[in-house]
Amino acid sequence: MIPSTPSQELAVLQTSSLATAIEREVERLILSGSFAPGERINENQLAQKLGTSRGPIREAVRALEGSGLVVSIPNRGSFIRRLSIEEALEIYEVRSVLFGLAGQLLAMRVTDKQIKQMGEFVAGMEKASRKQDFEAYYPLNLALHEFIVDSAGNTTLAQHYRSLVKKLHLFRARSLVQGGGLAVSNKEHREMLAAIAARDPGRAYEAHRGHVAFAKDRLLAVVHAEGKVVG
Amino acid sequence: MIPSTPSQELAVLQTSSLATAIEREVERLILSGSFAPGERINENQLAQKLGTSRGPIREAVRALEGSGLVVSIPNRGSFIRRLSIEEALEIYEVRSVLFGLAGQLLAMRVTDKQIKQMGEFVAGMEKASRKQDFEAYYPLNLALHEFIVDSAGNTTLAQHYRSLVKKLHLFRARSLVQGGGLAVSNKEHREMLAAIAARDPGRAYEAHRGHVAFAKDRLLAVVHAEGKVVG
DNA sequence: CCCGTGCAAATTGTCAACACTTTTTACGTT
DNA sequence: AACGTAAAAAGTGTTGACAATTTGCACGGG
Incomplete structure (x- = not known):
């Protein structure tokens, strides 16, 4: 045929x-x-x-x-669906342990090539951060997260993680998500990479979980600040 | 009207x-x-x-x-859907951190009444275990897990956790899940309860995460043993 | 006896129509 | 003018029918 x-x-x-x-x-x-x-x-x-x-x-x-x-x-x-701030924070909590698990699993199976790839993502973000180039930063950040979750070798984990990320897009103030500055986030990326490169599962779990948990704290801080201005 | x-x-x-x-x-x-x-x-x-x-x-x-x-x-x-052993293990990995998070959150907000309720579940299971009464044990075990997840105060967490538990029911050998004995499981329940009662989030996280992780290990051991007999 | 071909039955994919509920609009009363 | 009411419009819920595909089966050739 x-x-x-x-x-x-x-x-x-x-x-x-x-x-x-x-x-x-x-x-x-x-x-x-x-x-x-x-x-x-x-x-x-x-x-x-x-x-x-x-x-x-x-x-x-x-x-x-x-x-x-x-x-x-x-x-x-x-x-x-309309997502409230409370629901967004809930999602961050769940997402943080899932991302932590992704880091932990990746640390146990990561290849040298994958470490190199992650290093390039992080370096690219640091460069974009120095130039205050948000347009370049955002896709790299997304790519790093996707890379970690996909490389962890657990499709169930990846599915649930993605589901949470999608839901977060419903949050009205999602433009605020990067509030808190790129420099802090980059420092966390460095620690994530170091833990993965050291192939230390426990350290990787904490670094990855913390990265999302800190993002949640930053979001909460911005929302609180906004709330005080408005109300 | x-x-x-x-x-x-x-x-x-x-x-x-x-x-x-x-x-x-x-x-x-x-x-x-x-x-x-x-x-x-x-x-x-x-x-x-x-x-x-x-x-x-x-x-x-x-x-x-x-x-x-x-x-x-x-x-x-x-x-x-047909669930392979690999997928079942994947699900256990994700479920373990979610249950760990549930324990952690509960430790931060638990009331005295809830501690008492948990204690009754655990005591009931110990009693059923001594009598080797599986019929009584199973619903109590389910109730304890549901209670913990529902009381954690995070509906997103509860939804994803339940979704995983449902999926695990598809696993052909789910009758083996309790393999490894009830006594060991009860010991873990005691530690979970102690961590919650002490209102120690970190300890509660580890106790709850470990409980599911150990269940995964027990399942894996049983499947391996079975595989050796068959093949 | 095995295998491919082609027809028939079963099953899924899609659609248009109808019933019922909710929402909107118009109208009359106070 | 404001309110309540009732008809009309819009939209969802459900169904049965038809088209397209897959599966099962009989038949004939190798």
């Missing part, structure tokens, strides 16, 4: 279903902010926009509800 | 939808073993059995896919 060369869109449909493709698209719309927290998802409107019917839309929304990005109220509709 | 007294089944439908009710029912069927791992979920058959149509069934299955109890293959159907 002659192998066909379908469009990339159709290629996706071969391994997943239409509902899954819709789920990814809606998730993208939510995480990018196109769908604002609290906003209702209009099934008819979305179906028309994506050139499909309501059936697959409802399946996709149901899946998103399970991942916590959407809440459904019977006979009322599905709404983009 | 006169409040109606609908059947319990309909009462559920008021707060959730038919798809959610179906999701719960199918989840129950899976966790109870009525649906065996690897088995396909026949949409028509299930719809007829539950007196509904395929629409809500598909929504429910889609949600279960998100929680990892079901895997869907396009044009083939949805299957009860």
Whole structure:
């Protein structure tokens, strides 16, 4: 048989279903902010926009509800979840131990090549930090975190970690997340790298857990400061 | 308006939808073993059995896919997930730090009444253990774990923890999970309780994390022993 | 006897229509 | 003008039907 060369869109449909493709698209719309927290998802409107019917839309929304990005109220509709500061802090707590575990597991199995790769990420962030280049910093930071979680060798851990990170995107004040300065964060990255390079699981756990826990503290500090100004 | 007294089944439908009710029912069927791992979920058959149509069934299955109890293959159907020993061990790793966090958080907020309640659970298990009464032991053990996770004051943590426990039910050899004896487990429970009662977060984290980690080790030991006998 | 081919049954994927609920709008009363 | 009420519009919940794909099975060739 002659192998066909379908469009990339159709290629996706071969391994997943239409509902899954819709789920990814809606998730993208939510995480990018196109769908604002609290906003209702209009099934008819979305179906028309994506050139499909309501059936697959409802399946996709149901899946998103399970991942916590959407809440459904019977006979009322599905709404983009609104994340309170308390919930955001809760998520940080859970995320911190998961990231700690990722560091611990990575320390036990890391290769020299992976250490080198991590070093490049950290060095790149330090460079961006010195130049106050936030645009360059952000993707590198994301890449380092993804790299650590993916390299830990525990897909369950990676799935739950990613789920938490996605949920955090719903937090209205997520632009504040980097509040507290890049220099402090870089220092923590250095300690993480050192612990991994030393292949010390306990030290790596603490360094990674602490990194997220400190980020939580920084967020809390910013929110508190904001609250005092506003109220 | 006169409040109606609908059947319990309909009462559920008021707060959730038919798809959610179906999701719960199918989840129950899976966790109870009525649906065996690897088995396909026949949409028509299930719809007829539950007196509904395929629409809500598909929504429910889609949600279960998100929680990892079901895997869907396009044009083939949805299957009860089969959990390998490697995946089970992965889950234990994640569960251990989550339970550790639960213990840590509980130690920081526990009331005297809660300490007393925990003590009763532990005492009950010790009693059941002495009598080798597994039937009495199991629900008490479950209750203690649920109590700890629910009392930690972090719903995100509780949700993810429960999701992991449900997934572990898919493991074919879950009957082996208690392998290693109840006495050892009770000793760990005592240490957990002592750490909570002392309101020592660090000690509580270690005691709780260790409890699940040891359970993982015991499972691993049993599986290894079994493997040697078989192969 | 084994294997591939092709038809038939079963099953999933998708859609459009209908029933029911909620929300909005218009209207009349106070 | 404000409020309550009722009709109309909009939207969700559910169903049955049709299309497309996969699976099971009989048949015939090697």
